[in-house]
Amino acid sequence: MSQDPGLASWLQLALTPGLGPATFRSLLQQFGLPQAILARRRAELASLVSPAVLAALDSEEVSQAVARAHAWADQPGHFVITLADETYPRPLLEIPDPPALLYARGRVELLSRSALAVVGSRNATLQGEANAQTMAKALSEAGLTIVSGLALGIDAAAHRGGLGGAGSTIAVLGTGIDIVYPQRNAALAAEIATRGLLVSEFPLGTAPAGPNFPRRNRLISGLARGCLVVEAALASGSLITARAAADQGREVFAMPGSIHSPLAKGCHALIKSGAKLVESADDVLAELSGFRASGYASTTKQAPAPESGLLAHMGHDPVDVDALCSRAGLSADQVSSELLRLELAGRVAALPGGLYQRLEKAERR
């Protein structure tokens, strides 16, 4: 990432205090890529940027912040992904306010997977956490990457469930990517940085601050094809994420509960206004059926790896063992053991109902 000669310019603009994503996008629109923007005389930028921000742009503080970001990005498994990068998650290009750049740590290829947001209350019940984890694990096993916000309660349970399946998990932080918040999730964050992916749009060192969390929620929903709310009170951040999901054209899912549970009321309100009621992973998968086929396919330009014999007989739709036997001319035993091998290799996902689905191999860098 840090070898990219343009990255310094992206960072310089992104790290200038007062130069927000909307202004950044306006500059890109008017002047082209960051290198071209910065090559302009400063007076030319004045139509879009205030004098104070222009002064900050070439300040020593920003220069130091750029150097720190470069140093951070030089470490293994650390990435700075810009709007112009082919790794930039395509679903975010559909939302009205995509961040100019993302800091990411971990398995960056997860950004090209079909994903589901799973969010909910920080003060969840034990049963709610168990439900979130079970559901996230089943969906991850079906190939969906679980996106959440690393909060206590439902978020943490969703990440744990996601780590338990092939889809893994993405945590979108409301702080700088080098800050762990809340501290009680430090071990979980470390595990996600290794086996999943941490993502943040905020500059390194950004401490926890109220407004950044609801702002961050649009990325949780934006990265995903749908948003499942598991336990939420009527006034809760999870409902902000669900509303963002609906505004972004994502499916909204909610898990029902007792009419006497305050933590079911948010979910019930969502269902009343059109969210899909979810009792099981199947309910989500049914709505997202063919999620690989219509989903956000890998944008890698690498030549595809040669396909195993069985993969060549799998289209993009789920298929059962019997159909594969007849297509490939193999016995059920042969097909089953090959499927197991492909599943372990992350090339195939086992879906509910004895179906199997081919996974696109997304290798990025």
Add this chain to the structure above:
Amino acid sequence: MSQDPGLASWLQLALTPGLGPATFRSLLQQFGLPQAILARRRAELASLVSPAVLAALDSEEVSQAVARAHAWADQPGHFVITLADETYPRPLLEIPDPPALLYARGRVELLSRSALAVVGSRNATLQGEANAQTMAKALSEAGLTIVSGLALGIDAAAHRGGLGGAGSTIAVLGTGIDIVYPQRNAALAAEIATRGLLVSEFPLGTAPAGPNFPRRNRLISGLARGCLVVEAALASGSLITARAAADQGREVFAMPGSIHSPLAKGCHALIKSGAKLVESADDVLAELSGFRASGYASTTKQAPAPESGLLAHMGHDPVDVDALCSRAGLSADQVSSELLRLELAGRVAALPGGLYQRLEKAERR
């Protein structure tokens, strides 16, 4: 009722074994009222009725059954209501297979009220029964008559709740109206016969028999403007009632629960297929708003009772105290105390949100 000279003919046709409601309606269509049908030569009826049924029609058994029904209907509070009777519930005229006659016991005027079916599992949880009773009471207090099937569990709780409000309750039996089933609900049935209404389409003495219960369910939903299911397993009679409600163009409502409760699964299935999720009485009332205005108004031809001053200022739409003050030129205190008096007299219902609605006074006979 028994003074009606035509009633004997209605009973003779209805009580003839093998002459079902569909044949009965065909005969009415072709030959007119029962007296006219029976005045025909039997050979003329042979196009619609088999020889065996024709023989039964004039049998001693049927004659005795008619006499028993007359004797039953002669008792105070007992009614036999025919399709031609103005007391016959109008909502049933909208369903494809209205019974030719109904046996009723109790406050027959309840048949002209806006009603809601509340049904559910016989093996309900204690919480489910409490929910059903609380919900039914609140809806009855808002003026809706609660219709159910006198089964154990949710049905019984719904009837008890209905008895607790002005709307009261109607129990539609799957047996003859002179049979109490199940026996454990004998005391409840007696209370409904006094303060509510028992209804059956089956001849006197009809013992409990499997097929009669699902058949009866179409009347539970048919008498009502909507059907609320409180706790139901996936394969349950309550779902038959809910399907009948949907087929009859009634609203379907369902109460959610834990995803781990087998008795929530039926409700969740209904919500997934479009039923309204219900947490509170308000959720039902919101869907049936203006239920008096558009509902099945009384068909009585009696002169309306003279209206209190305030009633004259209430239309059929819900209205708040402020609006009534300005319409009637009274103080808020005066309006409130008059509203309370009218509410206690059953002339006005208090709705959620501080609204009041005029109730039609339905006196039948």
